[in-house]
Amino acid sequence: MTRQLHEFADLYRRKGPWCLAYVDASAGTTDSLEAAEVRPGDVRKALAKQGASREDQEAAETAVLPADGYPSPVSRFLLVQQGAVALNEVLPGPLVLPERVSLDPIPDLLPLLKHRPEELPYIVAEVSREDGEIRLQYAGLSRPASVQDVEGETEDITKLPAGGWSQDKFQRQTEQIWRRNADQVAEEIDRIVDSSGARLIVLAGDVRARGLVLDQLAEAHKGLVSMIDSHPRPAGTSNGHFEDEVQERVALFWAEEQEQIMDRLAQQEGQANPESAMGFGQVLTALQQAQVEILILNDGALADRQLFALGAEPWVASAEEQTLGAEVLGKVPAPAALVRAAALTDASLLLVPDGVLPHGTDAAALLRWPTGPEAPGGKAP
Numbered sequence: 093m094t095r096q097l098h099e100f101a102d103l104y105r106r107k108g109p110w111c112l113a114y115v116d117a118s119a120g121t122t123d124s125l126e127a128a129e130v131r132p133g134d135v136r137k138a139l140a141k142q143g144a145s146r147e148d149q150e151a152a153e154t155a156v157l158p159a160d161g162y163p164s165p166v167s168r169f170l171l172v173q174q175g176a177v178a179l180n181e182v183l184p185g186p187l188v189l190p191e192r193v194s195l196d197p198i199p200d201l202l203p204l205l206k207h208r209p210e211e212l213p214y215i216v217a218e219v220s221r222e223d224g225e226i227r228l229q230y231a232g233l234s235r236p237a238s239v240q241d242v243e244g245e246t247e248d249i250t251k252l253p254a255g256g257w258s259q260d261k262f263q264r265q266t267e268q269i270w271r272r273n274a275d276q277v278a279e280e281i282d283r284i285v286d287s288s289g290a291r292l293i294v295l296a297g298d299v300r301a302r303g304l305v306l307d308q309l310a311e312a313h314k315g316l317v318s319m320i321d322s323h324p325r326p327a328g329t330s331n332g333h334f335e336d337e338v339q340e341r342v343a344l345f346w347a348e349e350q351e352q353i354m355d356r357l358a359q360q361e362g363q364a365n366p367e368s369a370m371g372f373g374q375v376l377t378a379l380q381q382a383q384v385e386i387l388i389l390n391d392g393a394l395a396d397r398q399l400f401a402l403g404a405e406p407w408v409a410s411a412e413e414q415t416l417g418a419e420v421l422g423k424v425p426a427p428a429a430l431v432r433a434a435a436l437t438d439a440s441l442l443l444v445p446d447g448v449l450p451h452g453t454d455a456a457a458l459l460r461w462p463t464g465p466e467a468p469g470g471k472a473p
Contacts, residue, residue, distance in 0.1 A: 093209050093346040094353065094386060094442045097435035103171075103178060103199060104432050107403070108421065110173050111139050111148045114192045114203040117168035117182060119158040128158035138193040147175030155180050169204040183207045197422030198401045198432055202391060205431070206443060212345070214292035216338055217281055219301040221270045224277035228284055231342050240284065242277045274304035282310045292345050294338050296320040318345075353386060353442055356458055358450070365462040372397070372426070375455040378463075379430065380406035380414070382437040386458040390444055391427035393454035399429035408433040430455065 113135050119128040136153040144152075151172045159166055165186040171179040181204060188207045194200075212231040217224055226240045281293060293309075293316045295302050306317055318341045320334070360368035369378040372394065378384045382405075400409040403419035408429045412420065434441055439457075449456055 093212065093349060094440045095205055095209060096440050097431070098438055100199075100201060100435045101438070104435050106173060106178075108173060108197050108199070109144070109148075110171055110178075110196050110199045111144050111152050112192065112194050112196055112200060112203075113152055113156055113168065113170040114187065114189065115156060115168055115170075116187060116191065117156070117159040117162070117166045118164035119160060119162075131158075132156050135193050139195060142195040144195050145175065148172050151175050151177055167207060169207065171199050173199075179204075181208070196424065196428075198424055198428065200424070200428040202427055202431060205441065206391075209443065212292070212342065213288045213290040214294065214342060214345075215281060215284055215288075215290045216294045217277065217296070217305070219274070219277055219295070219297040219305050221298055221301045221304075222273060224273075224280075224297070224301075224305070226277070226280055226284060228288055228290065231346075240280055242273075242280050270301070271304055271308075274301060275308050277301075278305045278308035278310075281305070282313055285310075285313050285316070291316060292342065293317045294320060294341050296334070350442065350444075350448075353388065353458065354448065357388070357456055360458075361450075363462075367459045367462045369457040369459060369463065370450075370453055372455050374463075375430070375457045376408065376410060378457050378459055379408060379433040379437060379439070382406075383459050383461065384434060384437060384439040384457045385460045386440050386442055387430065387434040388442045388444060388449065388456040388458070389427060389430060390446060390449055390454050392446065394426040394430075397426035398423045399426045400424075401429050401432060406433075407436050 115131060115135065117128070117131075132153045135156050136149045139149050139152055152170060155170050155172065155177050156168060159168060159182045162182055162184070165184075167183045167185065167187050169179065169181045169183060170177065178199070183204075185207070189203050192203065214229055214231060216227045216229060219225075222243075224242045226242065228238045228240075284290065285293070293313065295305060295317050296319070299321070302319060306314065306319075309317070320337050320341070357368055360366035361370075369375045369384070375384070375387065376399070379387070400412065400415065401407070401421045401424045402409060402415055403421050405418065406414070406416060407418075409415045409418075409420075431441060
């Protein structure tokens with residue numbers, strides 16, 4: 093799933109050094125309680141050993157106190173700078189990378205991005221001919237769903253008089269009520285999509301009501317809809333099978349997006365002036381020119397490489413002669429430097445495992461304009 097990085101751009105512009113802690117935060121068993129009690133002191137000692145300031149040590153020690161109230165396993169990602177906590181995320185699930193406490197010249201967000209790959213906003217709407225329940229949820233983020241109930245008209249909606257003209261008239265009236273109710277639900281879904289940026293609408297419930305709601309959604313939102321053949325559950329009850337189906341639709345959305353990106357990348361192969369970059373060197377050059385739309389990174393394959401992180405454009409370099417006079421903040425692992433450069437040039441990120449990129453490539457990118465002799469404005473890239 094692609095990850096938007098613009099929310100981190102301001103953080104990446106701030107000067108370090110940065111204290112980072114990516115640690116287990118579980119406190120639900122006897123063993124984990126004992127570990128949680130000594131963890132703050134261990135974090136402080138590790139930072140002190142690496143030369144962190146006393147203010148940073150104290151801020152980090154306080155911030156990694158046990159995460160009470162969270163079901164185990166749970167992890168924590170912490171960034172401290174100039175004695176203040178810049179980021180403190182409690183993340184559901186076990187660590188996805190080795191535990192780490194470090195003092196770095198730039199914030200390395202890779203553990204956070206791999207643990208929480210995307211905060212995908214999506215809507216689950218369970219509708220009937222009378223009303224609807226609309227839930228805004230976030231995949232990859234443990235926050236409660238926001239719920240909006242839409243109450244439609246119910247007067248005489250199920251009464252069908254027997255026979256003749258009066259029956260036809262009443263049926264038409266009933267259909268009009270259904271449509272008005274569906275219009276209210278669709279209007280509320282449209283409003284939530286526009287305000288939240290939801291990228292998927294899971295529509296469930298009465299088959300007739302679903303069709304009416306779909307018909308009345310804004311045209312721009314109809315393509316976001318995925319239907320589930322499931323009727324609304326009684327209020328206050330849970331439906332594990334239904335929730336499993338919803339999560340399948342979310343996973344399918346992620347898989348389809350990755351497939352579309354890889355298809356776009358494959359279509360550029362062999363083009364004279366492709367809108368893509370393949371391999372570490374080409375991707376680095378494209379990032380230095382703010383040319384990257386989507387950075388596709390196999391971070392594990394680049395773990396042993398290092399780059400210069402810069403305090404200004406072009407933000408990243410492999411050699412000092414590429415810095416263009418920008419301040420060199422330090423040498424850092426290549427994945428951290430590339431992700432930072434992507435965030436600072438408004439690119440998005442797709443992290444992939446071994447075998448996804450062709451020919452054993454470690455990095456690739458889809459570009460905003462083609463490589464070749466001319467870029468926008470007629471300037472050479």
